[in-house]
Amino acid sequence: MYEQAVIAVGNQEAFGTVRQAVESSFSSAEVAGFLESLERSRLRIRHFEEVLQAGKLGSAAAASYPQLGDGDQGMIRELYLSTLEKVDPELRRRFLKVYAYY
Secondary structure, eight states: OOOOOOOOOOOOOHHHHHHHHHHTTTSSSTTHHHHHHHTTTTTTOOHHHHHHHTTTOOHHHHHGGGOHHHHOOOOOOOOHHHOOOOOOOOHHHHHHHOOOOO
């Protein structure tokens, strides 16, 4: 069975800020509003850097992300991309344009 390697985080504070922003955006109470804001801005959910730069994850996350090293940024992107795939299928159908690959 696949087991992800544990990688040490270089900047714990900035990593925690961005991680919290991702987790709160995808919380059951916030995810519909988050997806609506992406739809209004015509952003694709899988374009993490564009979503971040547009401020959709909050200004603190946008300011903290550049402070992370490459490995930490990679872990955040992986967290974001794996979390967006766990969104309820009904919401994913409702926001098909946000989730579409084209």
